[in-house]
Amino acid sequence: MVSAPARRQQVAFATGRGLSIRRSCALLNVSRSTLRYESKRERTDAPVITAMRQLSAQYPRYGYRRIQVFLERQGYHMSADRAWRLWHKSALQVPRKRPRRRIAAARPRTKAPTGAGQVWAYDFVFDACANGQQLKCLTVIDEYTRESLAIDVAGSIRSARVVEVLSQLIGVHGAPRVLRSDNGPEFVSRALLRWAANEGLDMALIDPGKPWQNGTAESFNGKFRDECLSMEWFRNRAEARVVIEHWRQHYNQVRPHSSLGNETPEAFRIKCRSGTQTEAILQE
Numbered sequence: 001m002v003s004a005p006a007r008r009q010q011v012a013f014a015t016g017r018g019l020s021i022r023r024s025c026a027l028l029n030v031s032r033s034t035l036r037y038e039s040k041r042e043r044t045d046a047p048v049i050t051a052m053r054q055l056s057a058q059y060p061r062y063g064y065r066r067i068q069v070f071l072e073r074q075g076y077h078m079s080a081d082r083a084w085r086l087w088h089k090s091a092l093q094v095p096r097k098r099p100r101r102r103i104a105a106a107r108p109r110t111k112a113p114t115g116a117g118q119v120w121a122y123d124f125v126f127d128a129c130a131n132g133q134q135l136k137c138l139t140v141i142d143e144y145t146r147e148s149l150a151i152d153v154a155g156s157i158r159s160a161r162v163v164e165v166l167s168q169l170i171g172v173h174g175a176p177r178v179l180r181s182d183n184g185p186e187f188v189s190r191a192l193l194r195w196a197a198n199e200g201l202d203m204a205l206i207d208p209g210k211p212w213q214n215g216t217a218e219s220f221n222g223k224f225r226d227e228c229l230s231m232e233w234f235r236n237r238a239e240a241r242v243v244i245e246h247w248r249q250h251y252n253q254v255r256p257h258s259s260l261g262n263e264t265p266e267a268f269r270i271k272c273r274s275g276t277q278t279e280a281i282l283q284e
Contacts, residue, residue: 113144
């Protein structure tokens with residue numbers, strides 16, 4: 001079956017050979033009213049494609065679903081199908097990651113949080129500056145709200161510094177019930193375990209060789225490396241602290257999180273607290 005645009009091209013070819021428009025349309029079974037038809041899709045899609053390309057250039061690791069959330073914030077409301085069509089039409093794509101082999105096994109997840117501020121997960125991420133300085137980043141997140149509570153950047157972080165960072169966070173956000181981490185030497189030191197016992201905090205250490213048991217922290221670390229460390233070029237450690245802190249604020253306040261219904265971690269935390277306060281008032 002010949003499409004309408006193809007038939008219009010055939011009419012244009014016939015009129016170019018000397019036939020009249022009436023005769024060409026009659027021979028090709030084309031209505032003359034359709035010859036002057038112009039699709040409005042190109043005009044309506046153009047500003048959306050421009051905005052989509054700008055967002056993709058600003059956030060190269062975001063796919064069309066997350067870009068759609070930003071477009072809706074700018075007033076471009078659309079279905080997922082249209083977002084995919086425009087994404088494909090713009091020839092935009094996110095580089096694929098190399099898949100990792102994993103052993104199929106049970107993945108226990110003990111003490112899953114049911115509210116904000118119950119479980120904090122923390123881990124280390126390593127990188128290097130252009131001048132050769134090493135970066136050791138302590139990341140602390142709230143497992144329920146996915147909020148990044150802190151990213152402490154230094155050349156070397158020992159257990160005393162971990163205790164200091166956690167103490168500062170408790171002073172700001174209050175104490176969690178559980179701290180989840182792997183079995184790194186900084187996390188199983190006597191100083192940290194003694195401090196946690198004095199604060200009344202439970203320590204949830206994952207099994208050796210099973211990082212998926214600390215999946216929330218590992219997922220955040222992957223986003224941190226993919227969207228920040230791999231995209232930036234740090235000249236020195238001082239610059240790295242500024243850029244990483246800026247990314248952390250962006251992650252909490254701007255970046256939509258798919259597991260939170262495309263809300264930001266900060267907005268989700270505020271919603272959780274307002275809901276808790278309302279429930280407490282009703283109980284009183």
